[in-house]
Amino acid sequence: MTHASPVELHDHAYGFRPSAHVPDCAECRRHAETISAERSAIRDALLGGNAVPLRRSPAPLAGLAAAVLLLAALAWILFHPAGPKESFPAAQAPNDPLDRLIAELKGPSKERRAAAEAALKPFGEAAAARLEKEGLDPALARGVPAPGPEDAALRQKLKSQRVTIDMQNVSMTAILNHLQAVCGVRIEVDRSGGRDPDKEMISFKVADIVADGALRLMLGPRQLKYVIQGGIVFVTEGEIPSILARGRAPVRIAGASPAAPPLVVALGSEGIAAREAAESSLRRLGFAAEGALWDGLDSPDAEVRGRAGTLLRELYLPRLSNSVSPLEARLRAARYPGKGTEGSIRSQVEELSAVTGIPLVFATLKTDLSREIFPVNWPGSALDALSHLLAPENLKVVFLDRIGVITEGDAPIDRTRWDGPAWLPYEEARAVERHLADLASPDPERRKNGAAELVRLGPPALEPLLQASRLLDPAVAARALDTAARIDSWRVDVPSGSDLQTLTPAQQRIVDGSVSLRIDSVPLTDIIAALVKTSGGRSDIRAPLDRKTSLKVTDAPLGPLLKALTRPYGLDSYMVGDTVVVDTAANVRAAVAK
Amino acid sequence: MTDLDLIRSGDTVELVRRYYGPVFGLARRLLGSVPEARDAAQETFARAIAHLRDYDPASPFRGWLFAIAANHVRDLLRKKKLLPLDPAVEEELPDLSLPDDRLLRAENCERLAAAVDRLPFDLKIVVTLHFQQELAYAEIAAALAISVNAVRIRLYRALGALRKELS
Numbered sequence: 001m002t003h004a005s006p007v008e009l010h011d012h013a014y015g016f017r018p019s020a021h022v023p024d025c026a027e028c029r030r031h032a033e034t035i036s037a038e039r040s041a042i043r044d045a046l047l048g049g050n051a052v053p054l055r056r057s058p059a060p061l062a063g064l065a066a067a068v069l070l071l072a073a074l075a076w077i078l079f080h081p082a083g084p085k086e087s088f089p090a091a092q093a094p095n096d097p098l099d100r101l102i103a104e105l106k107g108p109s110k111e112r113r114a115a116a117e118a119a120l121k122p123f124g125e126a127a128a129a130r131l132e133k134e135g136l137d138p139a140l141a142r143g144v145p146a147p148g149p150e151d152a153a154l155r156q157k158l159k160s161q162r163v164t165i166d167m168q169n170v171s172m173t174a175i176l177n178h179l180q181a182v183c184g185v186r187i188e189v190d191r192s193g194g195r196d197p198d199k200e201m202i203s204f205k206v207a208d209i210v211a212d213g214a215l216r217l218m219l220g221p222r223q224l225k226y227v228i229q230g231g232i233v234f235v236t237e238g239e240i241p242s243i244l245a246r247g248r249a250p251v252r253i254a255g256a257s258p259a260a261p262p263l264v265v266a267l268g269s270e271g272i273a274a275r276e277a278a279e280s281s282l283r284r285l286g287f288a289a290e291g292a293l294w295d296g297l298d299s300p301d302a303e304v305r306g307r308a309g310t311l312l313r314e315l316y317l318p319r320l321s322n323s324v325s326p327l328e329a330r331l332r333a334a335r336y337p338g339k340g341t342e343g344s345i346r347s348q349v350e351e352l353s354a355v356t357g358i359p360l361v362f363a364t365l366k367t368d369l370s371r372e373i374f375p376v377n378w379p380g381s382a383l384d385a386l387s388h389l390l391a392p393e394n395l396k397v398v399f400l401d402r403i404g405v406i407t408e409g410d411a412p413i414d415r416t417r418w419d420g421p422a423w424l425p426y427e428e429a430r431a432v433e434r435h436l437a438d439l440a441s442p443d444p445e446r447r448k449n450g451a452a453e454l455v456r457l458g459p460p461a462l463e464p465l466l467q468a469s470r471l472l473d474p475a476v477a478a479r480a481l482d483t484a485a486r487i488d489s490w491r492v493d494v495p496s497g498s499d500l501q502t503l504t505p506a507q508q509r510i511v512d513g514s515v516s517l518r519i520d521s522v523p524l525t526d527i528i529a530a531l532v533k534t535s536g537g538r539s540d541i542r543a544p545l546d547r548k549t550s551l552k553v554t555d556a557p558l559g560p561l562l563k564a565l566t567r568p569y570g571l572d573s574y575m576v577g578d579t580v581v582v583d584t585a586a587n588v589r590a591a592v593a594k
Numbered sequence: 595m596t597d598l599d600l601i602r603s604g605d606t607v608e609l610v611r612r613y614y615g616p617v618f619g620l621a622r623r624l625l626g627s628v629p630e631a632r633d634a635a636q637e638t639f640a641r642a643i644a645h646l647r648d649y650d651p652a653s654p655f656r657g658w659l660f661a662i663a664a665n666h667v668r669d670l671l672r673k674k675k676l677l678p679l680d681p682a683v684e685e686e687l688p689d690l691s692l693p694d695d696r697l698l699r700a701e702n703c704e705r706l707a708a709a710v711d712r713l714p715f716d717l718k719i720v721v722t723l724h725f726q727q728e729l730a731y732a733e734i735a736a737a738l739a740i741s742v743n744a745v746r747i748r749l750y751r752a753l754g755a756l757r758k759e760l761s
Contacts, residue, residue: 006690006691006692007687007690007750009692009693010690010750010753011746014746014749015731016731016742016746031692031693034693034694035693038693038753039725041703041706042706042710042721042725042756043725043726044703045703045704045706045707045710046623046707046710046721046722046725046726047726268730270730270731270732270742300728301728301730302656302727302728302729303654303728303730303733306596310596
């Protein structure tokens with residue numbers, strides 16, 4: 001048998017070039033371990049004689065086992081881009097998140113204590129009470145976390161993005177929705193003082209000024225201001241929005257992930273691509289990586305310590321992602337020349353869609369789309385033009401995959417996607433965690449009660465349920481999706497049945513197929529059949545869809561279009577061979593789970 | 595706060611507090627004298643703060659800082675004629691032997707530290723940055739303006755020299 005050369009052994013042990021042979025050969029493995037021990041000895045010798053003690057923990061000699069696990073975990077994650085699915089811990093809710101943070105506060109590590117102090121801030125009064133009970137200073141949990149670099153970037157965006165608003169006698173919500181759409185930011189109104197922006201009617205006109213100025217002009221006279229925290233623009237009366245002062249806690253979905261520790265090790269990889277892949281995977285794992293990240297603060301590798309600290313800080317910073325879909329970006333960049341004549345809401349939106357080449361469809365709406373409205377008769381960004389058309393009607397556009405869906409302004413559909421854990425008021429978060437654990441119980445009664453409690457909690461439980469569907473094993477994921485659909489069946493970014501299937505290339509071509517259709521006042525059943533046929537498939541519609549509607553769409557992908565058309569009725573679709581089956585959401589989940 | 599946060603907010607005091615120890619440690623290892631190391635560390639920070647605008651946020655700050663420290667120490671040693679002006683850089687991989695336990699014996703710990711001190715400057719700095727300051731190879735390469743392969747070769751040359759000295 002040919003053994004590894006001394007150079008190969010050293011390259012392997014020093015991380016320059018991992019060897020496929022060394023882990024499988026006992027003799028070479030022994031030599032590699034001796035080299036690793038030499039490294040530790042040199043490190044110890046230099047640190048022992050140095051005036052600067054560097055924090056370190058004993059370097060594991062079994063680095064080879066960690067390397068194998070790392071490669072396996074990274075291969076898994078690359079193959080399953082949604083992230084590793086973990087078995088839910090046997091129907092037990094996670095411990096109180098404050099337990100961990102308080103233990104770290106009392107620990108010997110200065111870095112970990114500092115990380116715990118920063119992490120406590122969002123918990124607010126819930127943490128303060130607990131700190132007092134543990135004999136620690138409750139002030140550690142009071143006060144809002146310091147704004148992060150993302151908040152500074154958001155502030156800069158508001159100071160540079162120019163807006164033009166001319167709205168008469170509309171709700172403050174409508175104007176804020178318009179600003180959200182134009183600026184691509186999330187704006188929340190602090191309603192704790194009894195203020196209802198939906199009912200506060202105002203007239204507001206500004207031309208080509210920065211969004212920051214527009215907000216100040218609108219809010220100032222109403223004794224309001226805006227505060228940026230955690231990537232969200234809060235409209236509030238006081239210095240701190242009440243939701244931040246009251247305190248929140250994360251909703252942790254899964255137990256500790258075994259994929260996390262090698263990913264933390266990989267934060268110290270030589271290659272930038274490997275480091276970034278590890279960071280991205282750890283972000284997707286969320287709190288399932290928490291334990292490994294805390295341990296990463298003790299790594300002998302300074303690179304690992306730094307990056308683990310950053311990821312831990314992000315984990316405990318409640319925020320929403322402000323990512324903008326590519327379609328929205330395209331719409332913002334597209335120019336709309338303006339239209340000289342009045343027309344119905346429907347015709348004006350359809351014309352904008354035709355001019356820009358961006359598919360826009362209407363959801364089921366209460367609004368009368370045939371009503372004539374003033375046109376957007378000046379040239380500018382197509383997104384601006386669309387916002388001007390929709391906001392006065394309290395409508396909004398949600399970008400779903402490759403189409404835009406026009407829906408009611410107060411529909412609980414979000415433009416932004418969560419990248420991190422959901423943050424809720426402390427007690428609510430703990431309740432959601434308990435009931436999510438119930439969904440994994442072997443006891444059907446407990447599962448049923450858990451689901452009922454989550455439905456009772458309503459919209460706050462929605463995002464944790466969607467995250468659970470991405471992180472947990474298929475059976476629990478299906479239950480989570482069912483429960484989410486019961487809270488709000490019109491949650492368009494819930495995966496459809498076909499999204500959860502492993503489709504053949506032929507099936508994928510049908511779902512991804514581009515369709516164009518113009519049809520007026522025809523039952524939805526016939527519309528879906530026509531769309532599927534255009535995409536090269538067959539249809540089997542097992543639930544009644546007799547409602548007549550009109551559709552005009554050009555070059556829209558079939559999959560998202562089916563979601564938009566079926567979801568309002570509590571329906572969904574999946575593939576059987578070349579047939580698109582449309583059925584109730586529950587039946588589709590059951591069929592896909594088999 | 596990250597290094598970049600501190601730089602953007604102008605909090606150089608915290609930057610110095612964070613990195614004074616490692617920079618002093620590097621200088622101490624390279625110069626062999628505590629007073630000289632203290633002066634070198636102060637000069638390093640003075641230069642870094644004066645040239646913060648030249649720092650490229652795409653690369654880690656500590657690598658940039660150690661590059662300033664390494665260059666300053668090299669200049670000091672050259673002025674004292676303790677370093678040749680243009681040292682010949684051997685770029686060939688040395689003959690490496692299979693390891694034994696010479697470097698592992700506890701009684702050799704002090705001898706090992708002293709042996710590192712006696713290494714040629716170009717080898718000693720790589721050893722110090724890797725083992726003591728725990729920089730990644732790419733960071734060492736950037737700090738010393740050499741390739742990662744050159745870091746590898748110098749590390750192995752240092753290892754060979756240390757094994758030979760402790761035999």
